Amino acid sequence: MKKSQAMTISPEWDEIEMVRNKSSKFFEQNGIPDEIVHSATMVVSELLENGIKYGDFSKNKSRVGVDISINSNTITVEVSNPVNEVAYAYLKTLDKTIQWIRGFQDPFQAYTEMLKEVSRKPMSDENSGLGLVRIAYEGDAIIDFFVSDEGILNVSAIVDY
Amino acid sequence: MKFESPEVFENNLLKLTLQETNDSIEVKWNGKSTDREPGVFISPILLNVLELSSRDNKDIRMDFRALEYMNSSTITPIIKILERAKRGTNKLTVIYDKTLKWQDLSFSALEIFQTQDKRVEIKGLT
Numbered sequence: 684m685k686k687s688q689a690m691t692i693s694p695e696w697d698e699i700e701m702v703r704n705k706s707s708k709f710f711e712q713n714g715i716p717d718e719i720v721h722s723a724t725m726v727v728s729e730l731l732e733n734g735i736k737y738g739d740f741s742k743n744k745s746r747v748g749v750d751i752s753i754n755s756n757t758i759t760v761e762v763s764n765p766v767n768e769v770a771y772a773y774l775k776t777l778d779k780t781i782q783w784i785r786g787f788q789d790p791f792q793a794y795t796e797m798l799k800e801v802s803r804k805p806m807s808d809e810n811s812g813l814g815l816v817r818i819a820y821e822g823d824a825i826i827d828f829f830v831s832d833e834g835i836l837n838v839s840a841i842v843d844y
Numbered sequence: 845m846k847f848e849s850p851e852v853f854e855n856n857l858l859k860l861t862l863q864e865t866n867d868s869i870e871v872k873w874n875g876k877s878t879d880r881e882p883g884v885f886i887s888p889i890l891l892n893v894l895e896l897s898s899r900d901n902k903d904i905r906m907d908f909r910a911l912e913y914m915n916s917s918t919i920t921p922i923i924k925i926l927e928r929a930k931r932g933t934n935k936l937t938v939i940y941d942k943t944l945k946w947q948d949l950s951f952s953a954l955e956i957f958q959t960q961d962k963r964v965e966i967k968g969l970t
């Protein structure tokens with residue numbers, strides 16, 4: 684039986700911890716094993732961080748949506764947020780990164796490659812670029828995305844358990 | 845053995861405790877690291893530790909066992925310090941809790957920064 688939880692939040696960084704706690708509780712209440720609770724909550728958190736970082740919230744009342752559904756053997760996490768033409772560079776990076784991850788047989792290899800690359804950047808460079816590849820490796824998740832005609836970006840991750 | 849009193853650095857949900865002895869500097873990580881740009885808080889502390897270690901020839905021990913969660917942006921300053929230690933002469937040991945699956949996944953991947961002579965070492969404790 685499918686169980687789901689939907690949250691809509693304002694694009695404030697402090698909201699992430701609240702969503703993390705609610706998601707974690709939702710997973711626990713639905714009998715998800717402890718180790719999966721942690722990795723699935725990490726997936727929610729990383730996708731939400733990206734949604735807040737790269738979304739377009741210039742219009743009043745723009746929000747970020749977080750939808751979680753649990754099926755018999757999978758957890759699907761979807762984060763949606765409005766994007767504008769400024770975010771197109773991010774969409775290109777998102778697409779490129781997802782394709783790049785898929786090019787590896789084992790996401791662990793993709794993750795360690797990215798770790799090496801990021802570690803050589805200057806200390807002052809705050810961009811990690813590790814979020815998606817961490818989701819693929821630690822969350823053992825398959826990532827995908829689409830942009831609706833209304834300009835809403837939806838990024839999803841499917842975690843098997 | 846000489847123990848300096850520990851220095852505590854706190855930022856939101858994260859606490860770093862630095863304990864210096866005659867021959868080592870220990871950095872204990874507690875709580876959660878969830879900032880948007882965690883490097884702003886973490887990097888200066890870790891760079892200072894690296895500098896002190898080089899100047900006074902002290903070993904660094906970074907203990908993550910009490911860390912509950914870190915976002916991917918937190919991994920960035922950590923691996924940059926590991927890379928710098930690897931290229932330098934510092935002895936640096938990362939300690940994590942191998943019984944926690946998330947710590948095992950996160951920190952065992954950092955073994956790519958380990959040196960053959962274990963001068964830089966990633967150690968999972970059970």
